[in-house]
Amino acid sequence: MKLTDLGRQRRIGANSLLAEIGPFRVLIDAGLDPKSVGRDSTPNFDLLGAGPLDLVVLTHCHLDHLGSLPIVCREHPEALYVSSRASQMLAQRMLRNSVNVMKRQRDELHNSDLPLYTFNEVDQVDRALLGMAFGQSRKIERDGEELVFTLHRAGHIAGAVGVSFVYKHRRIFFTGDVMFGPQATLDGADFPLEQTDTLVMETTRGAKGRVPDRSRESEVERLISTIAHTVSRGGCVLIPVFALGRMQELLHLLQEARQRGQLPECPVFCTGLGMDIVDYFDAITRKIGGLHFRRTVLKALKVQPPPPFKPGRSPGQGGIYLLSSGMMVEHTPSYHAAAAMLDDHANSICFVGYCDPETPGGELLATAHGDSFLFRVIDHATSVRAQIEQFDLSGHADRDELLQFARTLDPRTVALTHGDPEAREWFFDQLMDSNPKLQIHDLLPNEVVSM
Ligand SMILES: [Zn+2]
Ligand SMILES: [Zn+2]
Structure with a gap:
């Protein structure tokens, strides 16, 4: 697999990963960076090149994962767009709000890039998105080859999923944003624990452990x-x-x-x-x-x-x-x-x-x-x-839980994403300690990693 981080910053910004798995080109998320405005807030879609996209997976509806999806949908109508059924319901509401915010910013900041997309293009996303149940699998084909993918409940917020791929008996897993334990209103993640070749994981809370005695x-x-x-x-x-x-x-x-x-x-x-x-x-x-x-x-x-x-x-x-x-x-x-x-x-x-x-x-x-x-x-x-x-009421997994999950999957390769540099470094060091033979990639903007 070749993996490219289309985000422009090495932190939680415009989340978007291009995964090239055999002949398949898959995009995981297309977010907007909440700390930037206009073109700078989108992923660097130039890196997608001219080739067609086979599949676009939306992991959940926070704007740092969803906010640029109408742009992808406009430029790549050929792709299959999937999310959970809950995300399929929420996406158009979140995106319509995003259009309103961008229109306001256009007037306040005199930024002529804005809005980056229209209500019509939000409707286009709504028509394109296929809502799948947790645990449901689908198969796509290209050049006589098959790629099977499955969406798995990720906790975090309503509708959030991680996604697994099987290509030629190799397993690849993307956590998305994940929370393992239950929240008052939401069930926790239900991720498969089988051996996986490549794990792409979020690292949001890597910089800080849970304070002891605080549940x-x-x-x-x-x-x-x-x-x-x-x-x-x-x-x-x-x-x-x-x-x-x-x-x-x-x-x-x-x-x-x-x-x-x-x-x-x-x-x-x-x-x-x-x-x-x-x-x-x-x-x-x-x-x-x-x-x-x-x-x-x-x-x-x-x-x-x-x-x-x-x-x-x-x-x-x-x-x-x-x-x-x-x-x-x-x-x-x-x-x-x-x-x-x-x-x-x-x-x-x-x-x-x-x-x-x-x-x-x-x-x-x-x-x-x-x-x-x-x-x-x-x-x-x-x-x-x-x-x-x-107060520690985060919707993200504790770093120790996430580390334990990574060890259980026993991957040969791990890619770290969705975290500040210190957060990634903690995971890098811990994973290296537990298995010196493990290949670990800290995904950097604009870099293509072969794994
Ligand atoms: Zn999120
Ligand atoms: Zn996020």
Whole structure:
């Protein structure tokens, strides 16, 4: 197999891998880099060359995996496009939102590349995508040869899959983004454990091990008690979340805590794309399975839209603000809410997932209590007076679990992707230690690796 990372950066950006397996050309994901805008945010599709694509696999609907799919679909109508059935439902909703965001950016940033695709092209993706069940296999043929592939449930978010290929008795496995354990609303990964020749794995959490004595349950408890304390002192709690997955998981956790009597009565504020995703998750729960989420949670928690935010002015009403984006990226509701809440001792900001160090969320986590923090795009500086906490409720596998999985498959070759350099280095060293004969490739942008 020849593997090419089409992403432009050696980190989690525009995820897209070209796998050339015998005569077959397969693309795994086509994302958008959340930290760039316009053409720079897409994978480098020039590396695809002129040849036809046989197959495009979408592992899940986070934009760093999905966001450029309409561009591929426009340029390669000949390919077979597949995803899980849940992703097939979610993809067009996520992509339509992406068109709206790009149109807004075009006006704000005067970037004439934008939008990179149209609503019509999103519809084209919707028509092209074939939804497959977990565990279902298909075969494609070219030049008298066969390639069999299977989608496997990956946990992480609703609809996420890893994908296995069998070509001439050789097995190749791509993890995609994976979480092995169950979440409150989602079953964990169900990956095959048979011997595999080549493993391509994500490395998101490689840089940091789990803190001892902190389980997922104890982290939920710590979060709920932080919220309860803040609300009882009349403060606001901001929880920055991804609109797809994290927001719904948190709604479910809040409702459970309320039912157990651990969460005092207080308003819950939500807005935007995540509220629409609630309806999709309800439908996926009823029609497809693997997900355990019902939209009745909105009524039970009396969820309402937040008031407008003004920098430096804490919202008049205490309560829980569950807002995207998860990394508090500029121009998003969580960014504006933080600018309103940060300089008041009564408030708390609770991060529940990974924050890239170069995003406002990552910068805030690195700022000491009492130090000054600048909200650059709105030119608002303030001291950090609110309580800032981070909770380990990630949707990605612990590094030790992922390492154990890699050892179980006993591959001859491993390719590392989807992680910061330190995260990849940890996996590289650990895998090398356990099997010095193993071939390990740290995938670099624009490099073709033969394996
Ligand atoms: Zn993801
Ligand atoms: Zn990802």
